[in-house]
Amino acid sequence: MKKFIIITNFLIFVFFFTVQAKASILNEFIPTELQNIDLEMNYADFKLLHPEAKYIGNSSENFSMLEITRDEIWNGCILIFKNEKLKYIAVLRQKSDDVIDANQYFNIEQKILPILKKLIKVFGRTIIKKVNKKKDNLTISHEPIIIWESNKNKICLGFTPSQFINKVQNPNIILAVIAEGEDFSSYFPELHNSENSEIAFDEMLNTSIKDVLYGSIEVKIK
Amino acid sequence: MKNNRLIFIAMLLLLFKALPVLASEVELVSDFLSDVKNYAYKNQLKVKSFVTVRDIKNIKRKILRQIDEAPSLCSELQDFTRANSELSYLFNGILRDLKEKQKFELLQKNSNKSSNAAMAVKQSKRPLKYRLSMAEQMFYNFKFTSCFVSTAKIFVEESPEILKEYESIKIEFSSIEDIETLNQKGPALAKRCETLLLNPEGGFYNIERLENIAVVAAAINVRLNSDDWESADSPVLKMRIIDRLAKLYSLAPHFKHKCMLTMTLSNAYLNIGLPHHALSASYYNKKDFYNKLADSEKSDFIWYLASNLALECPPGNDNSLKIGIECFYEYCRFIDADINIDENAKANRKAEIYLEATSVLYEKNEKYFEAITELDKIINDDKVYAWVKNNALEKKQALQAFLNLKINVMFSNEFMAGKWKVIDKPYKYVPLLTGQKFKLKVELEQPTESNIQFDSVNWYGEIQTSEPEFEFSFVEQGKKQLRVEASLLGKTITRSFAIYVKNKPEGLSDVSFAKKYPIETFKALSKKLIGAQTMVEELEPFKWAAETYKNNGSHNGIQDAARHAYWNCLLTRYFGEDYAKGITDGHEVNASLELFAEVIMDLYNNEEGRQIAKKHSHNVGNDYSCCRSAVINSVENGSTLCFDDLVNLNKDALLLPTNEK
Numbered sequence: 001m002k003k004f005i006i007i008t009n010f011l012i013f014v015f016f017f018t019v020q021a022k023a024s025i026l027n028e029f030i031p032t033e034l035q036n037i038d039l040e041m042n043y044a045d046f047k048l049l050h051p052e053a054k055y056i057g058n059s060s061e062n063f064s065m066l067e068i069t070r071d072e073i074w075n076g077c078i079l080i081f082k083n084e085k086l087k088y089i090a091v092l093r094q095k096s097d098d099v100i101d102a103n104q105y106f107n108i109e110q111k112i113l114p115i116l117k118k119l120i121k122v123f124g125r126t127i128i129k130k131v132n133k134k135k136d137n138l139t140i141s142h143e144p145i146i147i148w149e150s151n152k153n154k155i156c157l158g159f160t161p162s163q164f165i166n167k168v169q170n171p172n173i174i175l176a177v178i179a180e181g182e183d184f185s186s187y188f189p190e191l192h193n194s195e196n197s198e199i200a201f202d203e204m205l206n207t208s209i210k211d212v213l214y215g216s217i218e219v220k221i222k
Numbered sequence: 223m224k225n226n227r228l229i230f231i232a233m234l235l236l237l238f239k240a241l242p243v244l245a246s247e248v249e250l251v252s253d254f255l256s257d258v259k260n261y262a263y264k265n266q267l268k269v270k271s272f273v274t275v276r277d278i279k280n281i282k283r284k285i286l287r288q289i290d291e292a293p294s295l296c297s298e299l300q301d302f303t304r305a306n307s308e309l310s311y312l313f314n315g316i317l318r319d320l321k322e323k324q325k326f327e328l329l330q331k332n333s334n335k336s337s338n339a340a341m342a343v344k345q346s347k348r349p350l351k352y353r354l355s356m357a358e359q360m361f362y363n364f365k366f367t368s369c370f371v372s373t374a375k376i377f378v379e380e381s382p383e384i385l386k387e388y389e390s391i392k393i394e395f396s397s398i399e400d401i402e403t404l405n406q407k408g409p410a411l412a413k414r415c416e417t418l419l420l421n422p423e424g425g426f427y428n429i430e431r432l433e434n435i436a437v438v439a440a441a442i443n444v445r446l447n448s449d450d451w452e453s454a455d456s457p458v459l460k461m462r463i464i465d466r467l468a469k470l471y472s473l474a475p476h477f478k479h480k481c482m483l484t485m486t487l488s489n490a491y492l493n494i495g496l497p498h499h500a501l502s503a504s505y506y507n508k509k510d511f512y513n514k515l516a517d518s519e520k521s522d523f524i525w526y527l528a529s530n531l532a533l534e535c536p537p538g539n540d541n542s543l544k545i546g547i548e549c550f551y552e553y554c555r556f557i558d559a560d561i562n563i564d565e566n567a568k569a570n571r572k573a574e575i576y577l578e579a580t581s582v583l584y585e586k587n588e589k590y591f592e593a594i595t596e597l598d599k600i601i602n603d604d605k606v607y608a609w610v611k612n613n614a615l616e617k618k619q620a621l622q623a624f625l626n627l628k629i630n631v632m633f634s635n636e637f638m639a640g641k642w643k644v645i646d647k648p649y650k651y652v653p654l655l656t657g658q659k660f661k662l663k664v665e666l667e668q669p670t671e672s673n674i675q676f677d678s679v680n681w682y683g684e685i686q687t688s689e690p691e692f693e694f695s696f697v698e699q700g701k702k703q704l705r706v707e708a709s710l711l712g713k714t715i716t717r718s719f720a721i722y723v724k725n726k727p728e729g730l731s732d733v734s735f736a737k738k739y740p741i742e743t744f745k746a747l748s749k750k751l752i753g754a755q756t757m758v759e760e761l762e763p764f765k766w767a768a769e770t771y772k773n774n775g776s777h778n779g780i781q782d783a784a785r786h787a788y789w790n791c792l793l794t795r796y797f798g799e800d801y802a803k804g805i806t807d808g809h810e811v812n813a814s815l816e817l818f819a820e821v822i823m824d825l826y827n828n829e830e831g832r833q834i835a836k837k838h839s840h841n842v843g844n845d846y847s848c849c850r851s852a853v854i855n856s857v858e859n860g861s862t863l864c865f866d867d868l869v870n871l872n873k874d875a876l877l878l879p880t881n882e883k
Contacts, residue, residue, distance in 0.1 A: 054747040057733035
């Protein structure tokens, strides 16, 4: 009985610790200036907290953005409200007009790998792979997108692969959390169905990312 | 005695033989002179109708044919002109043509005989299928000047060598029967044509031959790059030949070539039914060669512009009217400067031009006041014959009666509560959504005491009916050019106008579209290219348009048009056409149906802005100046549209180009 109580307590401790750890690790991705924002928060509350936000739409359908100035990686945040509730939040890194060396700015080793490792640590290696197709010879919209499904949310990591950084208009890294019940594909550009424009997911990843993503037998590709 | 009798009988017999010959010669001369007089008479009458002008051409052809059959008649004509010096100006053209014809025949004599025979043999052997569909078709169908044979004989100064080369090219081209042979022989043949055309010595002057060679060269070049061998007569191919002719024009080293190629180009435009293009091409090209021409050539060229091109232009184009009038005046200056014509003849010749040309042009374009001013010039000129004055007076009275009438094309839609609005300018567009019903009618506005009715009304274009009033809707979007011809008092009045049909915007709203492209939207928000309705005044397109077009129609006016064009230009430049279209057209998705005119205007200007960005995609700078200057140009040249009336917004609005405000 005593053993049973000890084991139960241990399991309860582990459970709470894991949840706590997940929450705190998510917070690690989001800059401190945004940590007062939660999914499902009200649009009115958000407006009170961040009157400086620029937006398009109204409280029933709204796209807001915040510029992040005090973070090493992220320089922007996107929030999408539906029926007054926050359904999508994303932090992003994107090139501003005065950045000359885009490759250096989006250095995959430095910027993506640490985020990816943290995400794998929290959510495991079970991912849904999603890759957008080529729009035309020049434009590719944030591919690849790697998606984790947690109990409640979907976490999406999207980035422009290094080989395309100079070809696309808006190279970026984007880490998005999408509320429960929301279809993630509605938050990304539609796939283009033109022939011969498909890009294989694996081809878009460089070796170091593949190592991190597939470096274990635990990898499960849905 | 017996001998004398025999001689007498022989003489009688000879006389009997010779008499009919002599009689027929006398008859021939008398017929000829009667044609000559008829020609002079009809020439003076030709002010009355265009039918007479056709008669004159026929009589002229008859005169030339008679001279061709009996060359001695040429001296009869010369005698006639000497005896009637006041009419001599009417025959200058014929006499000059005859002189040049003789010269031409002399030059041609040695070079033509053998080649013509060879060609005849070759043609008869050709399979029928090819005879009509290939090289021959190119050669004969593309002879744009076949109706201008008389003008074609203006300059005949080619050397026998050039004529020989010309004939040789003609034969060789006609012998090409299939694409393989064309591939084989075409390039060399085209090269020979171009060498002949671009001869720096300026040796090739006859317009018909020059045109044949230019067309052969152009046709070969176009054909060698075309997969569709069977469509020799297609308008697309003709347009490509025209492009090629324009290129030849730019290469032509000699000003006379430029002059001839200009006429060739204009005739080509006429051939495909684009008289306004024909007139503009000649008018704007003339700066390259006109001053270098001799006075007689200048007068011929300007007459060609005025009578062959300007009179062919349908009404409704102010620029063509302006050019036409300018050319007729210019031609009158040549008449004034001609020392071989006495003052009375000058006055009458000018009266003829004012009556036939300028007043016709003005009348055709319904500029009745201007037409009356021209007629007054004739009426008040003492030197003009009385019968010409009477004609002018009659015409003036008819026009004055006509001035009291107004023919209106009107439209009405479901939101106008049964009211009608006049489409008062041909360049105004009636805005319409696909499937939306609208009514059109043509109405006569007249003094209460008169009761004039239309003899007939006919609508042309995408709607063809003879009802004066009807209801209609379009299923496909686009610009629909329409024309109504109303006949009354022996005149046919034409009204042209256009309807701009757009699909009702459907699909994602701007916000829904924005969230599908979060990165682009983030950047567009950060650059203040899009934003909430409440902070619209802070957005770049709004600020720039408000500053540049201050107090100039911020809602549905010029400022509004410029704002939408600039907005789309910037969005396309930064994020591509699809994103720009998605956001800006999505902005109109939820607009109320009553605001359809405003929506159509915005969609039109959005599209214009995207086109501007595409045209300037070479300019990769990140500043806004490229879009700004391009939009200002578009507004100035009328490529953007705004409402014609900013007071009665929407329901009965017409869209008009921004340069017409």
